[in-house]
Each structure stands twice: as C-alpha cells, then as structure tokens.
Amino acid sequence: MIQVGIIGAGSWGIALAVLLHNNGHKVTIWSIIEDEVNMLKVQREHKDKLPGVKIAEDILITNDLKEAASNKDMLVLAVPSPYTRSTSRMLREYVSENQLIVNVAKGIEESTLYTLTDIIEEEIPGVNAAVLSGPSHAEEVGREIPTTCVAGAKAKENAEFIQNTFMNEVFRVYTSPDILGIELGGALKNVIALAAGIADGLGYGDNTKAALITRGIAEISRLGTIMGGKKETFSGLTGIGDLIVTCASMHSRNRRAGILIGKGYTMDEAMKEVKMVVEGVYSAKAAIKLAEKYQVSxxxxxxxxEVLFFEKPAAEAVKELMIRDKKIEHSDLPWE
Ligand SMILES: NC(=O)C1=CN([C@@H]2O[C@H](COP(=O)(O)OP(=O)(O)OC[C@H]3O[C@@H](n4cnc5c(N)ncnc54)[C@H](OP(=O)(O)O)[C@@H]3O)[C@@H](O)[C@H]2O)C=CC1
Ligand SMILES: O=C(CO)COP(=O)(O)O
Incomplete structure (x- = not known):
C-alpha cells in the first residue's frame, strides 16, 4: 500500500481515486472548491460529473492542499490543463525534493507552448514529473470497463512504479520513456476530436470521420516528431488510441462541443452547454503557434x-480541406 494524493476532484480525479483505492492504496483527494468538497463528503459521489461512481468512506476528501500533498509517495495532478500552472505553484511549498508527480491532464500552455510536465518542473524545481495517458474516459474507468494507458517517466523505475500502482485486471498500464510524445498526442488529439464532432454535427458520415482520424494522426505525428516525440508513440495508445476514442465517443467533451459547433452553435455557446472543460479549444491555438514555430503544415x-476563432462556417472549412492542392499520401514513399 502506498499513500497517494489526487489533486483535482473532477471526473478523472475521482475515477482514478476510486481505482487506486480499489488497488489497496491510501487515497486523499483535493478540490480547490470548498462547496464541491463539502458536497462530495456528504454524497460520496459526483452526481453531475461522474454519476454512479461511489467514493468509499475511507478516501479522504479535502480542501486543504497541505493535507492532500504532504508526505505522499505519489501525487496525481488531475486539474484541467489551464490550471496546471496555478495548482503547481500552490503545491510547491508542500512537496519535497524528488516528489513523484504524475500529470494526467491533457494540454499545451498557449502563452509559453510548454507541455504540462514542463510547467510542473518549472513551478516545482527538483520534482520528478511523469505522465499517465491513453484512451480512458472516466465514465468507463469508473465502471471498471477494460482500459489501457501508458505511464511515461524519465527513469524506468518511476514508470514501473506508476505501472505497478495503477495496474489491475481492468486497467492495463504500459511504460514508456517518451514523455514528450505522450503529452503532445494527448493534447493535440483534442483538436482533431473537435473536428470530428463538427463533421458529425454537420451530418457527415463514417467516411469523413475515418478521414479526419487518419489525416489527423498524420498532422499530430508530423508536428510531434519534429518537436522530439517518437513516431512509435503517435501510433500507440496515447496517439492513435486516444484519438480514436475521443473522436468516436459520446463521453468526449471535445467531440460533444464539436457536434454543437457543427450544428451552428458558437464556440462560447458550445463550451457553456458542455459545462466541463473543452481543452481542444486551448490546444488549437497552441498548435497553430507550434506549426509556425516548427514550420509544419x-x-x-x-x-x-478558423471555425473556432474566426467565425468560418464549418461546412466551408470542410470544403476547403477537400479541395486543397492535390497531394501524394506519404511524401516519403517514392515510386520505383
Ligand atoms: N474525464 C476524462 O475522461 C479524462 C480527463 N482527462 C484529463 O484530466 C483533466 C481533468 O479533467 P476532468 O476531471 O474530466 O475535468 P472536470 O471538468 O470533470 O473537472 C475539473 C475540476 O477542476 C476544478 N477546477 C475549477 N477551477 C479550478 C482551479 N482554478 N484550479 C483547480 N481546479 C479547478 C473543477 O471545478 P468545477 O466543478 O467547479 O468546475 C473540477 O472539479 C483534463 O486535462 C482532461 O483532459 C484525461 C483522461 C480522461
Ligand atoms: O482524454 C480523454 C479520454 O482519453 C477525454 O477526452 P475529452 O476531454 O474530450 O472528454
């Protein structure tokens, strides 16, 4: 048994808290929102965000960050990516040198173009920042539906420690040294999931969805490898795997927001309607800046x-993709 602090009591934080508790670990879960903590302590369930998933009485729920973060064998950072920096800054005074912090959020900071582990390491010098990512909707993990993820860490021992802590017969965890590739795949797939949702909202079909997924992973991989991620990672669980689940699932907030935009909602209206965090909106802007920086198409x-921020009609955006210059599918595949 180890002591784990889960920082963030949204749907993913709660699903992982329940999973780790089922694995026999001592779990404390923290939310910045006092009302949410009080509600969770009484109801032992987040009826809005993760209905039907019970939080056992011996999972400690707290609004006190010191209580959640001090003297833990592992911290799991599960706040939405726009709060990774502010939360890391608050955590700094409670964590010791070499603390293992497993980031499970998916995003890129628009102002700095940092990945989330970059932010954690900048805000809390001396920590071991790692990731856990993959095709894993909280709604299904909470119902113990078989799921696979990847633990990424600089040191093999840390990746294996995360693997051993999370893995059970319904949650299979692989290890990887490619933290950057894992984080880029997780952040950028949300932008393609918005596109897949938009196509669904426009009433397009499975052919369109398959095209977006396949050409989408080509874009993610093109940018990700130039930035230093490994191409194998983009064809693995945290790349194509997470892209497939996010583009196909009604659990995806990004896809659901996209569907509304395809039906004519503005970005702000769609985000309000979905209620929970739609991170593809932030990653979309960051990705454009990265494309300029690394000269990638x-x-x-x-x-x-264009659709999100410049009011381009969604159907026009799809048409523009269809009538782009003619291309060879794989530019590095020569004819004999
Ligand atoms: N849900 C999923 O299936 C999965 C999610 N993830 C990732 O996990 C991360 C968290 O997502 P998820 O749990 O679903 O998000 P949710 O929207 O369910 O919950 C986010 C939580 O953060 C809280 N919050 C609000 N403001 C702040 C703040 N200033 N500082 C810290 N926390 C704040 C929210 O409070 P309030 O309720 O008041 O808004 C809420 O409790 C995301 O990066 C997501 O991509 C990864 C894999 C699966
Ligand atoms: O990353 C996820 C599943 O792996 C969740 O995606 P959404 O943020 O679109 O819900």
Missing amino acids: LPIIEQVN
Whole structure:
C-alpha cells in the first residue's frame, strides 16, 4: 500500500481515486472548491460529473492542499490543463525534493507552448514529473470497463512504479520513456476530436470521420516528431488510441462541443452547454503557434482554428480541406 494524493476532484480525479483505492492504496483527494468538497463528503459521489461512481468512506476528501500533498509517495495532478500552472505553484511549498508527480491532464500552455510536465518542473524545481495517458474516459474507468494507458517517466523505475500502482485486471498500464510524445498526442488529439464532432454535427458520415482520424494522426505525428516525440508513440495508445476514442465517443467533451459547433452553435455557446472543460479549444491555438514555430503544415488544425476563432462556417472549412492542392499520401514513399 502506498499513500497517494489526487489533486483535482473532477471526473478523472475521482475515477482514478476510486481505482487506486480499489488497488489497496491510501487515497486523499483535493478540490480547490470548498462547496464541491463539502458536497462530495456528504454524497460520496459526483452526481453531475461522474454519476454512479461511489467514493468509499475511507478516501479522504479535502480542501486543504497541505493535507492532500504532504508526505505522499505519489501525487496525481488531475486539474484541467489551464490550471496546471496555478495548482503547481500552490503545491510547491508542500512537496519535497524528488516528489513523484504524475500529470494526467491533457494540454499545451498557449502563452509559453510548454507541455504540462514542463510547467510542473518549472513551478516545482527538483520534482520528478511523469505522465499517465491513453484512451480512458472516466465514465468507463469508473465502471471498471477494460482500459489501457501508458505511464511515461524519465527513469524506468518511476514508470514501473506508476505501472505497478495503477495496474489491475481492468486497467492495463504500459511504460514508456517518451514523455514528450505522450503529452503532445494527448493534447493535440483534442483538436482533431473537435473536428470530428463538427463533421458529425454537420451530418457527415463514417467516411469523413475515418478521414479526419487518419489525416489527423498524420498532422499530430508530423508536428510531434519534429518537436522530439517518437513516431512509435503517435501510433500507440496515447496517439492513435486516444484519438480514436475521443473522436468516436459520446463521453468526449471535445467531440460533444464539436457536434454543437457543427450544428451552428458558437464556440462560447458550445463550451457553456458542455459545462466541463473543452481543452481542444486551448490546444488549437497552441498548435497553430507550434506549426509556425516548427514550420509544419497542419491543415485540419488550421481549419478548426478558423471555425473556432474566426467565425468560418464549418461546412466551408470542410470544403476547403477537400479541395486543397492535390497531394501524394506519404511524401516519403517514392515510386520505383
Ligand atoms: N474525464 C476524462 O475522461 C479524462 C480527463 N482527462 C484529463 O484530466 C483533466 C481533468 O479533467 P476532468 O476531471 O474530466 O475535468 P472536470 O471538468 O470533470 O473537472 C475539473 C475540476 O477542476 C476544478 N477546477 C475549477 N477551477 C479550478 C482551479 N482554478 N484550479 C483547480 N481546479 C479547478 C473543477 O471545478 P468545477 O466543478 O467547479 O468546475 C473540477 O472539479 C483534463 O486535462 C482532461 O483532459 C484525461 C483522461 C480522461
Ligand atoms: O482524454 C480523454 C479520454 O482519453 C477525454 O477526452 P475529452 O476531454 O474530450 O472528454
């Protein structure tokens, strides 16, 4: 048994708290919102965010960050990516040198273009920042539906420690040294999931969805490898795997927001309607900046930005993708 502090009591934080408790660990879960903590302490369930998933009485729920973060073998950072920096800053005074912090959020900071482990390491010098990512909707993990993820860490021992802590017969965890590739895949797939949702909202079909997923992973991989991620990672669970689940599932907030936009909602209206965090909206802007910085072409992601931020009608964006210059599918595949 180890002591784990889960920082963030949204749907993913709660699903992982329940999983780790089922694995026999001592779990404390923290939320910044006092009302949420009081509600969770009484109801032992988040009826809005993760209905039907009971939080056992011996999972400690707290609004006190010191109580949640001090003297823990592992911290799991499960706040939405726009809060990774502010939360890391608050955590700094409670964690010791070499503290293992497992980031489970998915995003890229628009102002700095940092990944989330970059932010954690900048705000809390001396920690071991790692990731856990993959195709894993909280709603299904909470119902113990078989799921696979990847634990990424600089040191093999840390990746294996995370693997051993999380893994059970319904949650299989692989290890990887490619933290950057894992984080880029997780953040950028949300932008393509918005596109897939938009296509659904426009009434397009499975052919369109397959095209967006396949050409979407090509964009993610093109940018991700130039930035230093490994190409194998983009064809693995945290790349194509997470992209498939997010583009296909009604659990995805990004896809659901996209569907509404495809039906004519504005970005703000769609985000309000979905209620929970729609991180693809932030990652879309960051991706465009990265494309400029690294001189990479990202046609789908560019069109998503046009629709989200420049009021381009969604159908027009799809048409522009279809009538782009003619291309060879794989530019590095020569004819004999
Ligand atoms: N849900 C999922 O299936 C999965 C999610 N993830 C990732 O996990 C991360 C968290 O997502 P998820 O749990 O679903 O999000 P939710 O929207 O369910 O919950 C987010 C939580 O953060 C709280 N919050 C609000 N403001 C702040 C703040 N200033 N500082 C810290 N926390 C704040 C929210 O409070 P309030 O309720 O008041 O808004 C809420 O409790 C995201 O990056 C997501 O991509 C990864 C894999 C699966
Ligand atoms: O990352 C996820 C599943 O792996 C969740 O995606 P959404 O944020 O779109 O709900």
